[in-house]
Amino acid sequence: MMIVFEQKPFEEILGYLINDKSIFILRCKGCARVNQANAESDLMDMKGRIEERGIGITGSAIKGLLCMKAKSVLEELSETIGNPTSLLIMACGLGVQSVAEATHKIVHPACNSFVDKEILELGKREYRCRTCGDCVLEFTGGICPLTVCSKGLLNGPCGGNSLGKCEVSREIDCGWVLIFERMKKLGRLKEFMSFLEPKDYRKIQKKKIS
Numbered sequence: 002m003m004i005v006f007e008q009k010p011f012e013e014i015l016g017y018l019i020n021d022k023s024i025f026i027l028r029c030k031g032c033a034r035v036n037q038a039n040a041e042s043d044l045m046d047m048k049g050r051i052e053e054r055g056i057g058i059t060g061s062a063i064k065g066l067l068c069m070k071a072k073s074v075l076e077e078l079s080e081t082i083g084n085p086t087s088l089l090i091m092a093c094g095l096g097v098q099s100v101a102e103a104t105h106k107i108v109h110p111a112c113n114s115f116v117d118k119e120i121l122e123l124g125k126r127e128y129r130c131r132t133c134g135d136c137v138l139e140f141t142g143g144i145c146p147l148t149v150c151s152k153g154l155l156n157g158p159c160g161g162n163s164l165g166k167c168e169v170s171r172e173i174d175c176g177w178v179l180i181f182e183r184m185k186k187l188g189r190l191k192e193f194m195s196f197l198e199p200k201d202y203r204k205i206q207k208k209k210i211s
């Protein structure tokens with residue numbers, strides 16, 4: 002078993018793009034062990050389906066190791082990326098977060114991340130994605146609330162934040178204040194106010210069993 006990311010239902014992705022005039026699509030080719038197959042066909046399929054819905058595409062690319070190289074990938078693509086309203090990222094949660102950090106544009110996650118034990122070790126490299134199987138980065142400005150908030154809250158900030166610091170330790174930033182600031186910068190405070198439903202972790206267990 003070696004699942005790392007798989008595409009979200011297309012209608013869910015389409016919902017993310019509702020306010021976009023045009024997008025750029027970036028598909029991660031994966032790392033040495035994961036998701037290298039089907040990159041080209043996944044991307045072609047996604048482009049075709051989005052174009053069918055009348056959303057403009059300024060371009061697309063397949064690049065490896067977005068989790069580690071997002072900044073240099075975006076620099077490399079700066080001439081070809083055009084001026085899209087947003088970026089649609091076909092990658093695991095780490096990849097999406099890294100791209101969101103490296104751009105001022107809105108970043109949409111196209112995938113959910115799952116993991117097996119072996120890959121979990123890779124994920125620990127940055128502790129930034131818990132591979133929850135139901136990615137919510139769309140609503141949190143590309144910052145994962147499960148890892149950036151000390152309590153992994155899905156709706157925050159909690160009453161323990163003070164002057165942007167977390168009650169668990171005043172040495173660390175409140176993750177939900179960071180999310181608020183990012184969403185404010187992106188002009189997406191309406192989305193910030195969406196209530197995130199509890200996660201159904203049984204879905205990941207099913208993935209592990211299958």
Ligand code: SF4
Nearest residue numbers: 094130131133136145
């Ligand atoms: S919400 Fe967080 S833990 Fe879940 S897939 Fe996205 S980045 Fe990973």
Ligand code: SF4
Nearest residue numbers: 150159162167175176
């Ligand atoms: S203060 Fe912020 S980071 Fe700390 S637990 Fe509350 S919401 Fe999470």
